[in-house]
Amino acid sequence: MIALKAGLAPSDPRVLNAQLELGDSYAKTGDTNDAIDLYQDVAKHAHAAHQSTSEGFALLRIAHLYAAFSKGKSSPYYTDAVNAANRLIARTEPELAPFVRAAKLLKANMAVQHGDTGAVDRLVAEYRAAAKGTAVPVLLYAPKIEQRQLSGREGASGTTLNQLAVDDFDNQWVDVSFLIGADGKVSETEVLRKSATLSGDWVKPILTAIAGRRYAPLAPDNPGFFRVERYSFTAAWTTQTGSRMRVRSPVPKIEMVDLSRDPAVGG
Numbered sequence: 037m038i039a040l041k042a043g044l045a046p047s048d049p050r051v052l053n054a055q056l057e058l059g060d061s062y063a064k065t066g067d068t069n070d071a072i073d074l075y076q077d078v079a080k081h082a083h084a085a086h087q088s089t090s091e092g093f094a095l096l097r098i099a100h101l102y103a104a105f106s107k108g109k110s111s112p113y114y115t116d117a118v119n120a121a122n123r124l125i126a127r128t129e130p131e132l133a134p135f136v137r138a139a140k141l142l143k144a145n146m147a148v149q150h151g152d153t154g155a156v157d158r159l160v161a162e163y164r165a166a167a168k169g170t171a172v173p174v175l176l177y178a179p180k181i182e183q184r185q186l187s188g189r190e191g192a193s194g195t196t197l198n199q200l201a202v203d204d205f206d207n208q209w210v211d212v213s214f215l216i217g218a219d220g221k222v223s224e225t226e227v228l229r230k231s232a233t234l235s236g237d238w239v240k241p242i243l244t245a246i247a248g249r250r251y252a253p254l255a256p257d258n259p260g261f262f263r264v265e266r267y268s269f270t271a272a273w274t275t276q277t278g279s280r281m282r283v284r285s286p287v288p289k290i291e292m293v294d295l296s297r298d299p300a301v302g303g
Contacts, residue, residue: 047085052078056093063101072098089257092135095124096259099142109150117146137166138259145213148228156229159213163264163296172297173216173261174252181245181290183238205288207231208269210239211295212246216261220251228264238269238290266293 044051055078062071075094082091102117124132124139141162147155211229214222225247227239246265254261271285 047081047087049087049090052082052087052090052094056090056097059094059097063097063104068101068105071101075101088129088131092124092132092257092259095120096135096138096142099124099139103142103146106146106150114146114150118143134257135259137162138262141166141262156211159228160211160264160295163213163262166262166296173220173254173263175249176220176252177248177250179245179248182241183288183290205270207233208235208238209266210234210242211264211266212242213262213264214246216251216254216263218254218256218258218260220253222247222249222251236269238288239267242267242290263294263296266295267291268293 046052055074059071059074059078062068062074075098079091079094079098082088082094099117099120102113102120105111106114106117121139121143125136125143127136141159144155144159144162148159209231210227212225213228214225216222225243227243230239268291269288270291271288
């Protein structure tokens with residue numbers, strides 16, 4: 037870092053980006069104050085030098101770091117995070133528009149995590165607005181969603197018992213939100229909303245699989261692509277042998293709808 041700064045101006049993008057990385061190191065080790073001070077210093081120098089990308093990343097990092105330490109609306113970190121996000125949202129420069137959208141998403145996500153149930157719909161709307169007119173991130177690799185092993189009975193023919201579903205497929209769904217970073221890696225994977233009758237152990241493998249995805253890297257000045265997907269645990273309708281009664285197949289399946297782009301579906 038010292039060698040880098042020795043031959044370059046403080047406002048050089050390489051110096052600013054190196055300082056952001058140093059701030060990230062401080063944040064990871066719990067040195068919050070030094071991280072915030074460094075981000076603020078980067079934002080000040082970047083603004084003076086009209087380096088909008090570095091400024092946007094610095095301001096967004098401040099809001100995210102405060103949000104990470106927020107434990108509730110009574111926490112001073114919560115207020116700091118909201119204020120930091122609002123300062124970024126108030127900026128009108130076109131170059132900062134991606135960071136403004138990211139700050140709006142952060143605010144909505146904070147509200148959801150701290151008990152504002154009405155913020156869920158607002159957050160999904162923000163996801164969809166942020167995705168409008170942008171290219172769909174290119175998925176390069178997606179791990180298989182590892183669901184429990186079937187017993188073998190489910191695909192057997194013969195008795196009526198083999199044709200009966202043992203899982204609960206009625207109103208089983210979760211909305212999962214996550215961030216695709218500029219490097220194409222996934223972070224901040226969490227259940228945003230779930231059905232009132234959710235049961236079973238089928239959700240955790242979905243979170244694991246999403247976290248293991250890799251997308252094509254985004255543009256260097258892109259703060260990330262937020263996405264929310266709905267997963268439903270269901271099974272096809274079928275008829276029992278010797279009967280016209282429609283029943284659920286005993287073989288479960290998982291269906292996904294991208295709420296970031298598709299119209300909202302009923303809960």
